[in-house]
Amino acid sequence: MKVIILAGGGGSRLFPLSRTRFPKQFLKLNGEHSLLAQTILRFLPLVRPCDMVIVTNQEYIHHVRTELIAAKANEAHILLEPAARNTAPAVAFAARYCLDVLGCDANEILYVTPSDHIIRPLKIFNENLLQAIGLAKMGKIVTLGVQPGHPETGYGYIQAGEAFNSGFYVQSFREKPDQETAESYLAAGNYYWNSGMFAFTIECFMSELKKYQLEIYAQAEAGWEQMRENFAEIPSISLDYAIAEKSEELVMLPITAEWNDIGSWDAIYDVLPKDRDANALQGDCIPIECTNTLILAHSRLIGGIGLEDILVVETDDVIVVAKKGESQKVKDLVTQLKERGRIEADEPRTLYYPWGYCTVLGIGLGYKMKKIVVNPGEMLSLQMHYHRSEHWIVISGTAKVIIGESEQLLHENESAFVPQNTIHRLENPGKLPLQLIEVQNGSYLGEDDSIRFSDKYGRQ
Structure with a gap:
């Protein structure tokens, strides 16, 4: 098995900590290791570092190298995308790299994962991973779904259909819903959060690529070197849109481990330890009569008085204050900053x-x-x-x-x-x-x- 870790994305939902020049996969949010290093460490019980391929871009390469050292996984392969073309071309590029450079055969299992999620405990996740590998060996495109714990509007959803082995055939993919629709999904009981993780053999992936994305397939079939030269010409499309939403070989495996994609400050609040008043506090901060509040202080003292259900995130150049439940709108703030030409949207100090x-x-x-x-x-x-x-x-x-x-x-x-x-x-x-x-x-x-x-x- 080869583990393909996608680490080239920018992301703005964790602004002001996450910026274009320093996205969230390199942040240390819940311990001594960054989210990327945690992702690498997650797979070391099952594969060697040389069986990992980190897909990123030239701008982030030194960050990736630093995290490989931190995870003691220096032998992992770093694959640089020549241009940003979304996840379907990135995975095809990695599959071709595995065939042509690493010498894999068509039956090799590829496990594709984002680099910025928190998953625990590790033992249960490894059990889920082995189940996914088993389904992939049966010639299926396997996607991992998460049983929703609340009506989340920040995730896409997967509708489970007929049972297949330890998973389900996928009936449909659904975009991020509004609150009412999310509540109906939760009530229905057969909708799962889309984790963005996949498992499949190279042969199965290439076959589905040929069936549904002929232009990407043609570039991949030409060989890794030619694909690299022509990468900027490949259509930009996500793996969900390119294959997952179309494939008749797609099955969904429910994850029984705890999963969080850390896609908002509300999600950060959920995973951090709390004091007796349910406050999540980091850095130099003093709460007085605060409850259910997140305060992250970076470069100065933050004093909170009488705060309830509030998110406060401070860096040396930006302070963001939001109501809990509204942090998905942080991306709207970043959009406005970019429209105004503010450097803070892209660069931290x-x-x-x-x-x-x-x-x-x-x-x-x-x-x-x-x-x-x-x-x-x-x-x-x-x-x-x-x-x-x-x-x-x-x-x-x-x-x-x-x-x-x-x-x-x-x-x-x-x-x-x-x-x-x-x-x-x-x-x-x-x-x-x-x-x-x-x-x-x-x-x-x-x-x-x-x-x-x-x-x-x-x-x-």
Whole structure:
């Protein structure tokens, strides 16, 4: 069996923690590991790391590598999508990769899973997984459904039909319903939440792809290399729409493990531990006479007084306050931010790179101040800026600095100035993290004013 983990999505429902540049699969919401690392660890009792394929994109590759290290699964394969084309092309791309690069045969089982769900306990999930594999070996496309515990409007639904083995044939897929429709689904008893997880053999998947999505199938049949070259031309469509809603070989297996897709702040509240007043609290926060409330503090003290059924989420640049039950509308807030050209919709104050990370400390007319941390042995690209100068002040560690034709080492409390239109590079030659403050001055301070000449990590 090969486990295909889809980790390329952006997502906005957990704004302000989740942003385009740092989506929720990389967040640590319920423990020491990110949701992606938890997903990887979930499958290690059944498969080796080399039997996992993480499908992502170039922008997230360094995040994925970091999480593989955290999960001690460095041997897992990272498959980069050349373009964002939704889940059906992504899974077809992974299937072709398994055939052509990993040497799998057509009878290999593929288990496809999102990278940002919480599932527990692990023992029960493994039992469900083995059941799904058994159904897949019978030539079925297996989707996993979750028995609904309440009339949720944020999930799609699967209508179960006639029984088949340990599961059911699928009668229909239903879009996210309104409250009244969700209540009717719950009352009917044969509707399940759509988990987005699938199991099938490569042969079965390719056969259904040929039957219902001939254009994607033609690209996949051409081989992995050609599919990669032509990936941007493939239709963008989800696996649900492409195959699941059409296939006559589809069966649904109910999950008996606890499942949560962490698709809203209400869902976060549900999985976090509560105090005696049913408050879920993280960070530096003080509740006074609060009940049934979520407060997540990141960079400052949050005091809550007399709050009931309220969600408060704070980062260093955004505070979101919502009524419980209304958090699905966070995506509407993100839409408005994007329409207004607000950078907060896409970027948090801290951004992670292959060499380390940087945090914006302050910004104003003609200046921006950052804290930069460069990991040992890493370096930024050789670059130049047309519209700004930079001043570097070392807080700790050792910096190797190239500015124009000069090269020098900087230590704690030492600084360097980089004029406009000057080629420069920053490197950490030491054994400890390099920390410095960067002050930018200029008429334009956008990140697209960085002209790269060479880069250790192959970025353009």
